[in-house]
Amino acid sequence: MQRGSVGPMHFQQLTYFVAVxxxxxxxxxxxxxxVSQPSLSQQIKxxxxxLGAELFSRxxxxxxxxxxxxxxLPLARRIxxxxxxxxxxxxxLVQLRRGRIRLGATPSVCTGLLPEVLRTFHGTHPGIRLxxxxxxSHDLVRELARGALDLALLVLPLPAASPALTTVELxxxxxxxxxxxxxxxxxxxxxxxxxxxxxxPLVMFRHGYDLRELTVAACRAEGFEPSFTVEGGxxxxxxxxxxxxxxxxxxxxxxxxxxxQDLRTTPLASPGLRRTIALAHRSDVxxxxxxxxxxxxxxxxxxxxxxxxxxPGPSGG
Amino acid sequence: MQRGSVGPMHFQQLTYFVAVxxxxxxxxxxxxxxVSQPSLSQQIKxxxxxLGAELFSRxxxxxxxxxxxxxxLPLARRIxxxxxxxxxxxxxLVQLRRGRIRLGATPSVCTGLLPEVLRTFHGTHPGIRLxxxxxxSHDLVRELARGALDLALLVLPLPAASPALTTVELxxxxxxxxxxxxxxxxxxxxxxxxxxxxxxPLVMFRHGYDLRELTVAACRAEGFEPSFTVEGGxxxxxxxxxxxxxxxxxxxxxxxxxxxQDLRTTPLASPGLRRTIALAHRSDVxxxxxxxxxxxxxxxxxxxxxxxxxxPGPSGG
DNA sequence: CCCGCTGCATAGCCGATGCCTATGAACATG
DNA sequence: CATGTTCATAGGCATCGGCTATGCAGCGGG
Numbered sequence: 001m002q003r004g005s006v007g008p009m010h011f012q013q014l015t016y017f018v019a020v021x022x023x024x025x026x027x028x029x030x031x032x033x034x035v036s037q038p039s040l041s042q043q044i045k046x047x048x049x050x051l052g053a054e055l056f057s058r059x060x061x062x063x064x065x066x067x068x069x070x071x072x073l074p075l076a077r078r079i080x081x082x083x084x085x086x087x088x089x090x091x092x093l094v095q096l097r098r099g100r101i102r103l104g105a106t107p108s109v110c111t112g113l114l115p116e117v118l119r120t121f122h123g124t125h126p127g128i129r130l131x132x133x134x135x136x137s138h139d140l141v142r143e144l145a146r147g148a149l150d151l152a153l154l155v156l157p158l159p160a161a162s163p164a165l166t167t168v169e170l171x172x173x174x175x176x177x178x179x180x181x182x183x184x185x186x187x188x189x190x191x192x193x194x195x196x197x198x199x200x201p202l203v204m205f206r207h208g209y210d211l212r213e214l215t216v217a218a219c220r221a222e223g224f225e226p227s228f229t230v231e232g233g234x235x236x237x238x239x240x241x242x243x244x245x246x247x248x249x250x251x252x253x254x255x256x257x258x259x260x261q262d263l264r265t266t267p268l269a270s271p272g273l274r275r276t277i278a279l280a281h282r283s284d285v286x287x288x289x290x291x292x293x294x295x296x297x298x299x300x301x302x303x304x305x306x307x308x309x310x311x312p313g314p315s316g317g
Numbered sequence: 318m319q320r321g322s323v324g325p326m327h328f329q330q331l332t333y334f335v336a337v338x339x340x341x342x343x344x345x346x347x348x349x350x351x352v353s354q355p356s357l358s359q360q361i362k363x364x365x366x367x368l369g370a371e372l373f374s375r376x377x378x379x380x381x382x383x384x385x386x387x388x389x390l391p392l393a394r395r396i397x398x399x400x401x402x403x404x405x406x407x408x409x410l411v412q413l414r415r416g417r418i419r420l421g422a423t424p425s426v427c428t429g430l431l432p433e434v435l436r437t438f439h440g441t442h443p444g445i446r447l448x449x450x451x452x453x454s455h456d457l458v459r460e461l462a463r464g465a466l467d468l469a470l471l472v473l474p475l476p477a478a479s480p481a482l483t484t485v486e487l488x489x490x491x492x493x494x495x496x497x498x499x500x501x502x503x504x505x506x507x508x509x510x511x512x513x514x515x516x517x518p519l520v521m522f523r524h525g526y527d528l529r530e531l532t533v534a535a536c537r538a539e540g541f542e543p544s545f546t547v548e549g550g551x552x553x554x555x556x557x558x559x560x561x562x563x564x565x566x567x568x569x570x571x572x573x574x575x576x577x578q579d580l581r582t583t584p585l586a587s588p589g590l591r592r593t594i595a596l597a598h599r600s601d602v603x604x605x606x607x608x609x610x611x612x613x614x615x616x617x618x619x620x621x622x623x624x625x626x627x628x629p630g631p632s633g634g
Numbered sequence: 635c636c637c638g639c640t641g642c643a644t645a646g647c648c649g650a651t652g653c654c655t656a657t658g659a660a661c662a663t664g
Numbered sequence: 665c666a667t668g669t670t671c672a673t674a675g676g677c678a679t680c681g682g683c684t685a686t687g688c689a690g691c692g693g694g
Contacts, residue, residue: 008680010327010328010681011327025641026641026642027641027642036682037641038643039682041644042643043681043682046681051403052407054603057603060601060640060689060691064602067417072406078399079403082399083392083396086389086396090368090369090385091368093385094370099384284376284379285376325651343670343671354672355673356654362672363651377660377669377670
């Protein structure tokens with residue numbers, strides 16, 4: 001781009017110029033743009049000096065454009081219109097009337113938490129496009145770092161090799177055991193101990209699900225390696241397998257609740273298992289305005305009010 | 318300073334903004350636009366304040382556009398490009414690389430003087446469009462006043478009801494008598510007296526030609542009313558009639574010279590008839606740059622060939 | 635015929651603003 | 665921990681745009 005010489009030449013001057021061209025009268029044009037007549041005259045003169053050509057024929061009481069002025073007028077109008085458009089475009093982004101959020105979330109969050117939240121957000125800001133990327137926390141972290149996501153809902157703790165992300169704990173969800181309603185309830189006295197899982201047929205998610213890592217880790221902590229009747233598959237598939245009586249599965253309570261009535265939900269015995277869902281974004285760039293608004297909404301503050309407020313403080317990732 | 322729509326927002330700032338967006342680096346952008354880094358930072362900040370949105374994500378060594386910046390960039394580029402275009406457009410007019418001259422001229426001038434002059438002018442300024450309007454002096458004066466012409470070559474004196482026009486005498490041209498080479502020469506001793514016209518068959522132009530008024534007035538001054546064998550028709554038609562032997566005609570010498578060899582040219586006896594061709598334009602508005610240049614060429618450099626008093630043969634009569 | 639009115643240009647002053655240099659702060663690196 | 669890089673901030677200076685007052689050129693009314 002050739003920014004050869006933008007030089008002095010002000011939007012003001014173009015505004016004044018157009019005003020005079022329209023009013024064909026300096027004094028009235030000056031009133032029009034709310035400036036004194038001498039100031040306007042000076043700026044017109046300055047513009048003429050800058051461009052090296054007279055723009056108006058100053059015949060007493062009959063101001064007309066010269067050919068140079070005639071040539072300038074349409075461009076001046078367009079420039080001013082563009083400036084106005086620029087202002088409005090930016091304003092629309094600021095006012096959340098336009099925009100885009102690229103949101104990453106883990107499958108269980110997508111299934112459990114997101115629909116309601118996004119419904120509310122979209123209701124408030126119908127002009128914002130919502131792009132959801134479903135994936136394991138590991139993938140989401142990578143996408144955040146790449147700049148492919150503005151925001152992500154993922155599971156803490158973050159994978160070791162996480163780039164600089166800012167995370168805010170959002171909620172903790174209990175994990176529960178789901179089993180087919182047509183089979184005997186797992187566990188003892190209405191609760192399932194981790195140790196019980198050694199003897200239960202387990203249906204397990206594919207690699208990449210945080211739930212898988214969490215469950216396996218819990219079993220190992222109890223001193224056994226879990227074995228799976230069926231493994232691999234997304235959330236819906238796993239629930240389907242369980243519903244079919246192939247085994248039991250450990251899933252977030254939120255998911256279990258929504259899973260339907262032919263599935264039995266059994267809590268895990270104390271201390272049980274829980275996991276922390278957090279909101280994350282890159283530390284080095286502020287998310288777009290719309291994403292910040294969604295963030296605020298997720299963190300529980302009233303959508304209109306300023307952020308910060310209640311939730312847990314940010315923590316490095 | 319309230320300025321509702323345009324507000325403070327400078328071309329400089331947009332230039333700086335685009336530079337930073339392209340360099341993704343404040344310091345280098347500052348060098349690019351030849352300004353100190355703090356100045357550039359300040360202006361960017363001022364622009365952000367003005368627009369009410371951050372334009373860049375300032376991550377150390379990784380400056381990126383925010384969504385607001387992304388929205389602004391194309392408009393900023395276009396505005397700067399338009400400003401550049403405006404500058405060049407006006408410059409082209411000033412440098413006579415583009416433009417238009419609306420030139421009025423009487424038929425005899427169109428036939429005699431103009432072709433050579435316009436050839437020269439067009440050779441020097443090929444980008445200037447030349448719009449010629451042929452008409453009687455009366456019409457030309459009216460068109461000048463309406464602003465439909467920039468410049469006119471007409472015959473002095475001007476009609477009585479002339480608006481404020483500035484005229485400069487350009488040249489005086491002798492009128493001569495043309496007759497068919499195949500008929501006896503009119504007049505006596507190689508010259509025609511006005512009085513002789515009473516007994517010669519006259520071919521006369523249509524109403525509106527200055528030549529008509531001039532010739533008729535001369536006859537009346539000699540005490541007779543001329544009668545016409547043929548009348549009405551433009552210059553070429555009149556010459557054709559004369560060539561066909563229908564009569565003789567009084568025409569500018571310049572025209573007679575170019576009329577061809579089957580026409581005889583006889584001077585009028587002293588004092589003869591002559592008329593003054595002048596260049597005229599409105600007094601209240603300066604003609605466009607290109608028209609002024611043509612004016613200069615006409616006044617300053619009398620083109621070679623059958624011009625002015627110094628043409629072929631004595632200009633006196 | 636002079637006078638006042640209209641309408642743009644000019645003069646002089648003042649506050650605002652941009653640019654500069656110097657310096658600070660945050661982060662990366664050896 | 666010292667150092668370098670990079671953007672932000674501070675203070676001084678000159679410029680510049682805006683204002684009021686005034687000048688000057690036509691034009692119309694008394």
